[in-house]
Amino acid sequence: MLVLSRKLKESICIGEDIEITILAVEGDQVKIGISAPKSIEVHRKEVFDLIQQENENAAKPVSIDLLHAFLQQSRKDDF
Structure with missing residues (x-):
């Protein structure tokens, strides 16, 4: 980790596109x-x-039982 000291209104640049400025303390x-x-x-x-x-939660596979229950409920809702 890089540790820098900055005073009010001073900045830090990251690459060419990012600037972080101390606005208030x-x-x-x-x-x-x-x-x-x-x-x-x-x-x-x-x-x-x-x-x-x-x-991470969204990428986890769904259990077969849960998928089966969902499909059964969907079929019931269609009728």
Whole structure:
């Protein structure tokens, strides 16, 4: 992990397209601004972790019993 010190209004550049700027320091809270292309998703870590978990859950195979029950219910709903 790279650790950098920055003062208010100072920035850090990541590659050519991403700039992180220190906007405010209030007590133990630091507000940052992130400039990045729209094609790059920017999330808080806890949100990113939730997205990753949901993606993993969606990629898991469905059990045959659950699929069978779903198909039976769908047939009932059609009539």
